Amino acid sequence: MGRAGLIVIDMLNTYEHDDAEALVASVRTALPGVTALLERARAAGAPVVYVNDNFGRWRSHHGEILQTALSGPRADLVEPIAPDEESLFVVKARHSVFYETPLAYLLKQLDVRRVVLCGQVTEQCVLYSALDAHIRHLDVVVATDAVAHIDTELADAALRMMERNMAAELRLSGDISFQEARSA
Template sequence: MGKSALIVIDMINAYGHADADLLLPSVSKVLPAIVRLLERARAEGIPVIYVNDNFGEWRSHHGELLETALAGPHAGLVEPVRPDEASLFVIKARHSIFFETPLSYLLGQLGIDHVILCGQVTEQCVLYSALDAHIRHLRVTVPEDAVAHIHADLADAALRMMQRNMGAAIGTVDSIGLGDGERPS
């Protein structure tokens, strides 16, 4: 059995995009669970990898994305989950964390065979990332209380699809196993 990594999807965000008003309440609700998940992963020595949209800013890097988000009106949603010095960071331009990014290579270099996905948006980026992880033969865990949605009904359907069609372990931050990909209790 290999190792696990926590993947934080699109949480470095200034929320200036379409549907942000629909997303913000869900982000506020799941933020404490994401913070607990980050604390658990860091305490257990699980690698934390942020994979974040570049929002079309092709000249920026992760530090600039973080600075922009922290300078915006929703900095309170970013500060608690900001990357630490040990965190890794991958920039993406589309929904999946794997689409034309070096993430697969990075996971291979780290010996990762299990990914724990948290962040946003459940029915978009999290769903597509879970599918791409599954087709790469990675074990997938999604703590349902640590993923934010735009549309609750679509998020519920997405979680069911991840569990049924991709064999993803779905549970809560407090019930999932981090280090070994065990099923929630």
């Protein structure tokens, strides 16, 4: 048995990229779910790990990434979900939160066996992260009201793939528990 941990994917963002306008509306919709998950995970003492792109800035660290996002034109989408002092942080360069990052090692050290995924983008980073969690024999939960997408149809297909092919539980944020994980 292990415990649950919350993985917040790519929410520290300046939204200064080609698909930003399509994404922003979905992020606004997902924001209350992400905020609720953060509050509940913190209250339960569950690990909260932010995993975020470094935007090609190879000398950046989590403080710089956060400040860049807070200084961007969409700071209102970052402020409500900004990491607190207890939050952990992993920098990634590709889609999956696991690809060439220390996340798997960190989760093992924290005895996390059940990962709750929230963030962006459902049909990209969330999908690839769910697959990588599944092949690492982690239980995967995706908070359907706390993930944002660029393309609605692709996001819906990605959620179905996560549920069917990766045994991911699809749940609303209010229905997700941060109690002990089921046995692996």
